[in-house]
Amino acid sequence: MARIHNIEFPKGKILLGNDGKAYLKYNESYVNKFNNNFNRTQMYLDETVAKELSGYVSFKSGMQSLSIPLSTDYGSGIVSISVPYARFQAYGKVMVGEQSGSAWAKKGEKKIVTTRDLKYHSNSKRGKFPFERMKADKKDSILRQVSAYARRLNNG
Numbered sequence: 001m002a003r004i005h006n007i008e009f010p011k012g013k014i015l016l017g018n019d020g021k022a023y024l025k026y027n028e029s030y031v032n033k034f035n036n037n038f039n040r041t042q043m044y045l046d047e048t049v050a051k052e053l054s055g056y057v058s059f060k061s062g063m064q065s066l067s068i069p070l071s072t073d074y075g076s077g078i079v080s081i082s083v084p085y086a087r088f089q090a091y092g093k094v095m096v097g098e099q100s101g102s103a104w105a106k107k108g109e110k111k112i113v114t115t116r117d118l119k120y121h122s123n124s125k126r127g128k129f130p131f132e133r134m135k136a137d138k139k140d141s142i143l144r145q146v147s148a149y150a151r152r153l154n155n156g
Contacts, residue, residue, distance in 0.1 A: 037153045043075040045146045050079045052138045056130035057081060058089045058120055079131075092118050092128025 007014040012026035026034075050068045057064040063083050071082030081090075088095045094116040097105030105111050120127045127133070 037150065039075055040153060041146060041150045042077060044149045045142070046072060046074045046077065046079055048142050048145055049134075050074075052142065053079060053081075053131060053134050056125050056127075056134040057086075058118075058130075059126055064089065088113070089118065090128060090130060094118055 005016050010027075011030045012024060015023045015025055017023060050072050054065040054068050057068070059065055064081050064086055067082045067086075068079065071080040072078070088111070091113070094103060094114045095111040096103055096114055097109040098112050099109055100106055118128070125133070125137075
């Protein structure tokens with residue numbers, strides 16, 4: 001019985017080596033399409049997460065929400081909130097100056113975290129740990145949207 005050395009498919013082929021192992025070799029056009037679709041899907045995921053997250057961040061002036069699309073490199077897999085006070089807002093604790101004890105610390109004064117909770121403005125979705133709360137509320141919806149988007153790319 002003859003031994004088969006290559007099995008070809010539209011996306012690539014399986015090569016059987018002299019060492020008895022099987023190797024996959026994808027067609028370059030398939031790899032390029034796959035990578036392009038992956039990158040576009042990652043961008044869509046980042047944009048969707050950023051849009052949903054903006055409804056959960058603190059919104060007294062709107063700066064945190066506005067900073068998300070400006071500081072996020074869509075397609076990188078990282079959604080950023082880029083305002084100086086975002087970290088303490090996200091943890092939900094009042095921070096005060098180490099020496100002054102005031103929330104309005106002196107220039108250059110290091111701030112320390114207190115045990116007092118921050119009070120948030122606007123709707124009830126906004127508050128501490130915005131990403132974790134958004135993920136708990138919207139994860140399934142985001143995954144459905146991104147899955148449908150990826151299917152459209154691959155079928156189109």
